[in-house]
Amino acid sequence: MAEDRTFRIMAPEPNETCELCASPGGAVLHSEPLCRVVLVADADYPAFCRVILNRHVREMTDLDASERLRLMTVVFAVERALRETLRPDKINLASFGNMTPHVHWHVIPRWRDDRHFPQPIWGCAQREQPARHPAPPELGAAIATALAAAAA
Numbered sequence: 001m002a003e004d005r006t007f008r009i010m011a012p013e014p015n016e017t018c019e020l021c022a023s024p025g026g027a028v029l030h031s032e033p034l035c036r037v038v039l040v041a042d043a044d045y046p047a048f049c050r051v052i053l054n055r056h057v058r059e060m061t062d063l064d065a066s067e068r069l070r071l072m073t074v075v076f077a078v079e080r081a082l083r084e085t086l087r088p089d090k091i092n093l094a095s096f097g098n099m100t101p102h103v104h105w106h107v108i109p110r111w112r113d114d115r116h117f118p119q120p121i122w123g124c125a126q127r128e129q130p131a132r133h134p135a136p137p138e139l140g141a142a143i144a145t146a147l148a149a150a151a152a
């Protein structure tokens with residue numbers, strides 16, 4: 001079966017004008033050849049993590065099966081690490097990628113007293129003085145532990 005590469009061609013080549021090629025996009029918690037995990041600098045959501053593919057690929061289905069599996073293994077390791085270190089009320093997973101050619105996943109711990117709950121963090125604010133739950137210093141280590149457990 002001939003592979004349709006039309007959509008891959010649409011993703012521009014990496015370059016220094018691309019924000020996610022030029023910089024990590026946050027404090028790096030984990031890094032490997034395929035992807036990285038960063039802590040997003042969001043005042044309302046200090047433990048908001050993002051799993052970012054290092055190269056230019058726009059859609060999950062543009063990745064081969066092994067890369068897709070690895071990327072989601074990392075996403076789920078971040079989810080597990082956030083749950084174990086912070087005990088949030090909920091985890092939100094989202095992938096949009098409308099603004100960048102790097103496919104990425106948002107992994108966001110949520111609490112009933114955060115700024116937008118139960119709305120998505122991109123929705124209407126629900127409270128004026130929200131609680132902010134800081135990222136624990138051991139989050140990077142917890143991600144490494146969750147990845148090691150996933151590989152076992």
Ligand SMILES: [Zn+2]
Pocket residue numbers: 014015018019020021022055056101102
């Ligand atoms: Zn880029």
